[in-house]
Amino acid sequence: MQESQKEKIKVYANNKEIIASGTVKNALIASNIKLSKFPDFKSEEEIFMPCECGGCWACLALVNGHFTPVCITPLKEGMEIDTRTRRNEYPALRVVSGFGVHTVGGVGTPYSLKNMKGPVEVVGFTHGCNLRCPQCQNFPIALTSGGHLTEAYEASQILLGLKELHELDRITISGGESTLNRKWLIELIKAIKNQDEHVKIHVDTNGTILTPDYIDELVESGMTDIGIDLKSLDVSTYMNITGLGDDKLAQKFLETSWNAVKYIIDNYSSDIFLGIGIPYNKAIISKKEVKKMGEKIFKIKSDVQVCVLDYRPEFRRKDLIKPSISEMMDVKKLLNSTGLETVIVQTSSGHFGP
Ligand code: FES
Numbered sequence: 001m002q003e004s005q006k007e008k009i010k011v012y013a014n015n016k017e018i019i020a021s022g023t024v025k026n027a028l029i030a031s032n033i034k035l036s037k038f039p040d041f042k043s044e045e046e047i048f049m050p051c052e053c054g055g056c057w058a059c060l061a062l063v064n065g066h067f068t069p070v071c072i073t074p075l076k077e078g079m080e081i082d083t084r085t086r087r088n089e090y091p092a093l094r095v096v097s098g099f100g101v102h103t104v105g106g107v108g109t110p111y112s113l114k115n116m117k118g119p120v121e122v123v124g125f126t127h128g129c130n131l132r133c134p135q136c137q138n139f140p141i142a143l144t145s146g147g148h149l150t151e152a153y154e155a156s157q158i159l160l161g162l163k164e165l166h167e168l169d170r171i172t173i174s175g176g177e178s179t180l181n182r183k184w185l186i187e188l189i190k191a192i193k194n195q196d197e198h199v200k201i202h203v204d205t206n207g208t209i210l211t212p213d214y215i216d217e218l219v220e221s222g223m224t225d226i227g228i229d230l231k232s233l234d235v236s237t238y239m240n241i242t243g244l245g246d247d248k249l250a251q252k253f254l255e256t257s258w259n260a261v262k263y264i265i266d267n268y269s270s271d272i273f274l275g276i277g278i279p280y281n282k283a284i285i286s287k288k289e290v291k292k293m294g295e296k297i298f299k300i301k302s303d304v305q306v307c308v309l310d311y312r313p314e315f316r317r318k319d320l321i322k323p324s325i326s327e328m329m330d331v332k333k334l335l336n337s338t339g340l341e342t343v344i345v346q347t348s349s350g351h352f353g354p
Pocket residue numbers: 048049050051052053054055056057058059069070071072128
């Protein structure tokens with residue numbers, strides 16, 4: 001991001017005079033207000049700032065009396081910033097785009113629905129992501145705010161309208177990272193369920209902030225299906241895949257995503273469909289590590305659906321070579337050899353499954 005306002009000016013953060021330049025974020029840093037990457041708030045003032053690109057609208061504060069995402073809002077002389085508003089008073093807003101239909105579904109779509117001819121679920125893509133994957137397959141959504149700013153109810157209306165239009169029974173919330181704005185996501189799921197109690201609601205996520213209480217709330221609200229990407233086993237691989245430079249944060253995200261899988265299997269196996277995603281390209285993860293992931297997943301549940309995604313050259317990793325079909329079939333055999341029963345591989349010729 002380019003700083004639009006380079007000159008230092010006087011602003012007020014929680015009534016304290018601050019000299020800063022750039023965005024509201026910089027004034028908050030200068031006034032020692034904590035900006036966190038994980039939503040385990042230690043104080044009322046703290047701001048959760050996961051995406052830093054204006055997509056998730058989780059980093060709201062009152063700026064001159066209006067709620068605004070502090071990560072991208074430029075400072076102006078005399079600006080008054082207040083981060084002490086109770087979080088339940090924040091409006092539930094999120095930038096979304098790409099409303100439409102999926103023809104193959106996502107990681108949390110059951111294999112029986114993949115490779116069908118025609119759409120399998122309605123989808124909306126939430127902007128903003130807390131990872132910085134150099135090979136991101138969806139970077140115009142993951143790293144921008146250039147979509148439609150929606151209230152949860154409005155998004156539910158669009159998704160349900162598309163569901164009727166296409167005569168489908170599944171709605172997917174994908175991204176970017178769909179879970180970053182908890183209030184918006186929970187309100188959206190509740191709004192969908194209130195209007196259609198039978199529709200399946202599939203959350204597609206990297207699992208990085210899915211703590212047990214968040215999972216409980218998603219299930220209570222009406223989520224029926226979830227796809228979680230487990231990107232690696234080792235932190236160093238995870239940092240390489242996700243572009244994260246902070247090893248402690250990477251460890252926290254990686255552990256939280258694995259724990260989320262285990263928690264859902266231990267507590268909601270009979271209520272929720274869970275699919276696990278593993279990205280594969282030999283340049284980003286070794287077959288040995290993929291096998292170890294398979295062994296660990298097998299110990300949690302042998303018949304959980306695991307979908308291996310063939311990562312292609314994209315975004316800042318144009319040097320990648322897309323895995324061939326036979327390479328993907330080798331990865332499938334490797335995972336099946338660990339005892340896993342439901343392994344799918346995504347290839348240039350479609351999905352191959354159990
Ligand atoms: S962190 Fe500011 S919009 Fe996502």
